Amino acid sequence: MKKHISIGLMGLGTVGTGVFKLLNDGVEEDLVLGEHNQYSIEKVLVAHPEKSREVEVKEKEITDDPDELLDDPGLDVIIELIGGIKPARQYISRALAAEKHVITANKDLLARHGDKLLEKAAENGVKLLFSASVAGGVPVIENLKRITGTDRVDEIAGVINGTTNYILSQMAREEADFDNVLARAQKLGYAESDPSSDITGRDAVYKLTILASLVFGGWVDWDKIPRTGIENISSADHHCAKALGYSFKLFALARRHKKGLELRVQPTMIPRDKLLADVDGVNNAVKIVSPLHDNLTFAGPGAGRFPTANTVVNDLLSLYEEDLEAGLEKLQEKALNDSSSLLDRDEFVSRYYLRWPLKDPEEQKKQLEEFFADHELPLQKTAEFNSQLNSLAAVTDRCRTEKLENLLNELEKKTDYERPAALYRVR
The missing domain is CATH 3.30.70.260 (ACT domain)
Structure with a gap:
């Protein structure tokens, strides 16, 4: 491992600022990961360099020109946190072609083009890491690296969208209408001004695509996963569910069958005595079922500055850990080379x-x-x-x-x- 790792950071929003703090300022005095100069952010790409920011970035380190990061031979790692498809796809492709490792939390991009980007990373002998793309601060992909080294995963299931879980939790607690709770979630910052990706289940489908592709093999076509949103669940349904002993969750499921894979994202009533039914507010939880490990459940904040930033930084640290590297390579090789058929929803x-x-x-x-x-x-x-x-x-x-x-x-x-x-x- 090199004694010093130079990083180019793309994006200084909520998560990007969290990564910057962890590597430079630290959340607390003893949590400055870059304090021994092993890791340092050398360049930061933003849309408006002149903008006042929460963190202090030296003038020579901040830029609105992506070429200053992508063409700099001194940068070892690019951390992409700008989101969206364009121009993030082009930036990541160029970074991989320039033999730079890339870390991203961009679930939209990975669900649509993850296979092509992984192929490019393999062609150039570098790594593309994306643990923070699913469930934010919940270490799902990190643990899948370890589990799949000796075991076979048969099912991944859980709550992987914090916005919808907050809305459903509040509706159940108060027997309130969907529109009123959504408006409150937007006011609190838990829902976007355009919440369609969350409430229609598309965001959860992107995340399920990534998990299923890594575990079951063959990059899944996200657009073929059946999904139903939460917008039509009424307060009457919450009342009935509660009386019958259940809680509503936007439930993501990937399950292995002999004939193929069952993949879906749909509102589902969970028995109230089950762990997943207790996942409250913006929290996420993912259950992994395998022959050797039986049932493992990981729960925690699905989003937020430091939970997500911590997962990004953990990817940075794992770049040079051989045991995790081997687990990652096995997952990514499976995603690119194996193939799986999807069951029809009628089955x-x-x-x-x-x-x-x-x-x-x-x-x-x-x-x-x-x-x-x-x-x-x-x-x-x-x-x-x-x-x-x-x-x-x-x-x-x-x-x-x-x-x-x-x-x-x-x-x-x-x-x-x-x-x-x-x-x-x-x-």
């Missing part, structure tokens, strides 16, 4: 939560239970809510999605029931 097997408007409680409940029993899909739970909700809620036994859809179509034709007002998966 997914799950329990389901259904909610209908309530008109005649006794007759409706009897009719519903008889219909599902006659079609060999007994209802595990039913509950009536007669006050302001006027709803009948039920949880089915496990079945394929296709079977449930066919039954609901038949139910609508042969009974007084219309399509359910709400339909969500149950873990």
